[in-house]
Amino acid sequence: MSNNKKTKTRALGAIKYSLALLLCLLATGVPRAFADEIPSRVAVQGFVKAEPGRLNLLMRIPMDSVGEAGLPLRGSVGYLIFSEARDDLEEIAGNRILQSIQMFEGDRLLDNPRIDAVRVSLPSSRAFVDYESALANVRSAPLADDVDLYYRQGFLDVLASYPVDSVSSRFSIDARLGGLGLETTTVLRYIVDDGSERTFSYIGNPGRVYLDPRWYQAVFNFIALGFDHILEGADHLLFLFCLLIPLRRVGALIPVVTSFTIAHSITLIASALGWVPSAIWFPSLIETLIALSIVYMALENIVGVKQRHRWMVTFCFGLVHGFGFSFLLTESMQFAGSHLVMSLLAFNLGVEFGQILVLVLMVPVIHLLFKYALPERIGVILLSALVAHWAWHWMAERFVGFMAYDLSLPALDRYFFAGLLQWGALLALSLGVLWLMQGLFDRYFTPSDDSGRAG
Structure with missing residues (x-):
């Protein structure tokens, strides 16, 4: 056989081998890849209810987030065989769901949960509208085997119970279900003794959630929340940084920082009372104004304006930043239980602790920078320009995002005039506080003329 024929034969053999390998991969690897694929968005529903001697946890998990996991299937498409799936469903519930959830009675971790019922429900099921309907559904007979349901469709309903000492105990949950999808949203409803519901809605893994927190638990959580928010909010930190660049003396810092604190406290409380527009464009407007406040303060530093009344400008922008703080607080008030006022004050206290930490760290750094690295005036201009x-x-x-909303004029109805009265009351309160602060600051913190310019 000539060399050309040998080469062609080897090439043909390599092609046949590659095709055979590709067919094997298609037959085995691809279905597994799809089976293990993580869904982008997952919505989990749950109920928690205490009964004598037990704490019931009722969960609804999309089947799309649990995969095949050895479920009995029929047909080439992969329809579930419901009559043979109970053991596998219980294994999924125990290994994939309950192992990711920790329940507490007080500070005691509840272990050894018992799986009381599992059931696959159709995508059209609306059983989780209330606790009794969801409980009846999960305890009902499984779907018939002639129902064609693809194994990645529908819901897995799980009823588990934990032994507890008392129905009146304080319970909490740490549900780490964020790994079920790229974005997991959980809606958890706690059934209180009087039959009312307390709803929690969160994304990802929020940590330990106290279903009926004591006052000190709520206070501690909201102090930590406010502290983290000020440190994680880049726009708020940059605003504080702009205030600190030209002002490093205690006498000059106190009026500015105090006015910012009082101002954002006013609008934060007003937001908690519902004195904010319900329009969907309002948060976008506030975020735009927060960025504008940073630009304005930076330009003041560059121009070198007098600092005598800078606290007034800071007060006005502090009102805007308070609305920005309130957006997070509004979402988090669900974790306050019955301690709404204390949680609000604790959140504000956490914000102040964060501001104090920023002041303590930034002031010496800026002072050393201007002393050893940059001339002060050049340093103020350079940092402010950045x-x-x-x-x-x-x-x-x-x-651009704000202008994308429909900014048509509101209807002149009773809701408009009620909101107008609330805004009028807020404006009057702010002006009154501003007047009191002016008298205080003019008396105790009047800067001298030679130190009244930025930089």
Whole structure:
């Protein structure tokens, strides 16, 4: 055989081998890849209810998030065989669901949960509208085997119970179900003794959630929440940084920081009382104004304006930042239980702790920078220009998002005039506080003329 024929034969053999390998991969690997694929969005529903001697946990998990997991299937498509699936469903419930959930009675971890019932429900099932309907559904007979349901469709309903000492105990849950999807949203409803529901809605893994927190648990959680928020909010930190660049003396810092604190406390409380527009464009407007406040303060630093009344400008922008704080607080008030006022004050206290930490860390750093690295005036201009450039891009992007909303005039109905009265009351309160602060600051914190310019 010539060399050309040998080469062609080897090439043909390699092609046949590659095709055979590809067919094997298609037959075995691809279905497994699809079976193990993580869904992008998962919605989990749950109920928690205490009964004598037990704490019931009733969950609804999309089948799309649990995969095949050895379930009995029929047909080439992969329809579930419901009459043979109970053991496998219980294994999924125990290994995939309950192992990711920790229940507490007080501070005691509840272990050894018992799986009382499992059931696959159709995608059209609306059984989880209330606890009694969901309980009846999970305890009902399984679907008939002639129902064609693809194994990645429908819901897995699970009823588990934990032994407890008392129905009146304080319970909490740490449900780490965020891994079920790229974004997992959980809606958990706690049935209180009087039959009312307390609803919690969160994304990912929020940590330990107290279903009926004591006052000190709510206070501690909201202090930590406010502290984390000020440290994680880049826009709030940049605003504080702009205030600190030209002002590093205690006498100059106290009026500015105090006015910012009082101002954002006013709008934070007003937001908690519902004195904010319900329009969907309002958060976008506030985020745009927050970026504008950073740009303005940075430009003041660059121009070198007098600092005598800078606390007034800071007060006005502090009102805007308070609305920004309130958006997170509004979402988190669900974790306050019956301690709404204390949680609100604790959140504000956490924000102040975060601001104090920023002041303690930033003031010495800026002082050393201007003392050893940059002349003060050049340093003020350079740092402020960098901040202004950064904030300008934020403002432009947020303004584009704000203008995408429908900004048509509201209807002149009773809701409009009620909101107008609330805004009038808020404005009057702010002006009154501003007047009191002016008298206080003019008396105790009047800066001298030679130190009244930024930089």
